[in-house]
Amino acid sequence: MDASELQPITDFLRQLPPFDTLSANTLESCCRALTIGYYSKASTYVPLDESHPQLYIVRSGAFEVHGDDGDLIDRLGDGDFFGFPSLLSGEKISNKIQILEDGLVYHLDPDTFNRLRSESREFDRFFNRAFAKRLRHQSRFKAKELGSTSRVSSLMSKQPLTLDINANVTQAACLMRDSRVSSLLIIDNHKLAGILTDRDLRNRVLALGHDGQLPVHQAMTSHPITLSSSALVFEAMLLMSQHNIHHLPIVDNELPVGVVSSTDILRGQSSQPLLLIGEIERQNSLDSLIAVSKQIPLLLQNLISADARAEEIGRVLTSVTDALTRRLILLNQQILGQAPMPFCWLAFGSQGRQDQVACSDQDNGLLLAHDMDEQAKGYFDALTKAVCAGLDSCGYIYCPGDIMAQNPQWQMTLKQWQNKFRHWVDSPEPKALMHASIFFDMRCVYGPQSLFDSLQSQVLASTKDNDIFLAGMAGNSLQVSPPLGFFKKFVLERDGQEVKGIDLKHKGSVLINDIARVYALSAGIKEVNTAKRIRLLMEQNIINRKDALNLADAHEFIAHIRLSNQGYQFTHNQVLSNYLMPQNLSSLVRHQLRDAFKVVHDAQAGMKLKFTRSF
Amino acid sequence: MLHHPMLKSRLCWRTAITQHPQLKAYQQALLENLARNVEQVSLVAIDLEMTGLNPACDQILSIGVVPIEQGRILLQQAQHKLVQIEGSVGQSATIHGILDMHLQQAVSMKTAMQWFLSVTQGKVLVAHHSPLDLAFLQEGLAQAYNEHIKLMAVDTLALEKKRLLRQHEVLQEGALRLGASRARYGLPVYAAHNALIDAIACGELLLAQVAAMGGGDKLKVSELF
Incomplete structure (x- = not known):
């Protein structure tokens, strides 16, 4: 035999x-x-x-x-x-x-x-x-599913040392000495009122000749910059370096839950993205910025190979884009001089949502404090053209739809933007809305937050519980379904004879972004990042816990597959695309991907029922 | 689907009219299997390779058998016999890859049939498109024993067809082939083909079908016919 x-x-x-x-x-x-x-x-x-x-x-x-x-x-x-x-x-x-x-x-x-x-x-x-x-x-x-390793919560000192706001600085110093810490959180009625550090005791007490009876609220930094415990360690690092501080109180639901110090972070965190951002902030010419931006694809590959979560990769890459944008604005202002009025540089779409990946194009706009005269027009024309051209040279190609700050159409005052949004919201014509959806994922990259807030709060007030508008938005998104056929078979995109594979972006990630956007706008949620939107929707009981967790998992999983597919394409010198051939997946991953698409399908059905039934 | 009593009476009748003691015993041994659960009986998946598709003039080239006990395919007892033929393998060699030189190890039809009866006695035969294989085996047995008996086998092709029709699927051409049927259950693609591998492939398909029909611990053997 x-x-x-x-x-x-x-x-x-x-x-x-x-x-x-x-x-x-x-x-x-x-x-x-x-x-x-x-x-x-x-x-x-x-x-x-x-x-x-x-x-x-x-x-x-x-x-x-x-x-x-x-x-x-x-x-x-x-x-x-x-x-x-x-x-x-x-x-x-x-x-x-x-x-x-x-x-x-x-x-x-x-x-x-x-x-x-x-x-x-x-x-x-x-x-x-x-x-x-x-x-x-x-x-x-x-452990992996929680992604705990790179969250602030994994590093922060839990049960932070706190002191009541009515104590004096001697009591504070004794507590710090006895507990061997360099900072204290100052509490007023359970809420965080400020932070007191070694440096404050030196600069605001001793150097000014005060005695130990000085109340802590006169020495502390009030309303300190804070982060939530779910923030990325990377974001904590970024805040510290931007504001030159060494301690960040961690606050959840207005209650202080911990402190992160720069020492905590130094202890064992790789700081590669931060180094890159630091480098961006040091460059003084467009040429050198372009040279630095060449490292971005490499950063992406490193993050992919380190098996970082897709959500984190998106946030890290977007932070790099934000830094580049800000640096380009500042460099050009050094040439052009101070702006004639306050303005915000708005990011839309993927940059707004903080989920940029490789080969993103730019979607941006300008929000101006008031009407432009001829001189202001000339100034902003020069500034926006230079910044958009700079971004293009750094690898963020011009927006094919011309949604860019250099287009006079998208340089508007607060009032004009408000009117624009009102037009979209009040007369939701399907085609116009389809193009407008990226504007609802807006974020301020540069400029006074208060100016941006006045725009966003007005937009959200108009979308909240606005049945007709939400039905239009939901209806648009429902035009596309996840690529699952009968018997849960994958439906592949074809281009003539050529089978291109599963479109992970347009039949996956985009649909989840749409669903999160519709729900967030219906509830007046300010957040634009899809994962954060879903989390808030869950916390506010707008989407039930199980569905929200499933949707967040599906979002992460599809994005992860898309990134690792692009990582594969990159290392094999192929053109990066969003198409995936299912036969290249193991049967286990195929199974999970099918489940993820099933979740999207169910979430679409839920959205349809909630928002479009009466129309 | 034949109901159990009918199936049983048919098998009883076939046993009664069989003359040759060895063949009679073979048929007799099958009788008690029908009422049992699939997992409790011995099954044997078989596959034949032939010089053509007509039992009256084409000949068996090889026979592959692999037993299935308690829902497990036993590779240890998988066997493969080449059978002597008259003339040359001819054109069909391009399909099954058996060349004349391989046939030097071949045994006579009589030996092959004796071997076949001994390794399948008391076991329920399973084949993909079983009527064809059975027709050739019956022809072979007639040559060896001078008596024409009727064999019966579970047909994985017929099971698949019934299942698809029940799901109201339109049967595409080739949808019932062994490979296509296996693909619907996520079973691996086997590049190589010979009677033994196809017998294993058929056995695996049966396990998948039985699982889809409710499991070998619940399903009666008679429900497979």
């Missing part, structure tokens, strides 16, 4: 570590020893027979390993193994294997498994290492 008759099975094992280390003869006898089973998700779990431990080799399908307490330990797809821990330890099986997608599984009996271990050191080492890893990373997936 010739064992190579089992060729498809031998072929599969031959390329699968650690079976790839076995000799041809051993491999063939190993294939002979296999039995094949098929597990259907109708039965939920793989029935594991205590008296017959085996090595399970996944040939197709998708599975999840859950621990005693139901925690997710590992996800398995083609070529993954389970069952080896009890084979190695001889202990009883404690994990459960949930079947996510029907699959074919090869079983290897313990005798053959042990024979292979004794014959091949590599084989033995592979499973011992896998076993050790499994034990060590029991909660790997949990």
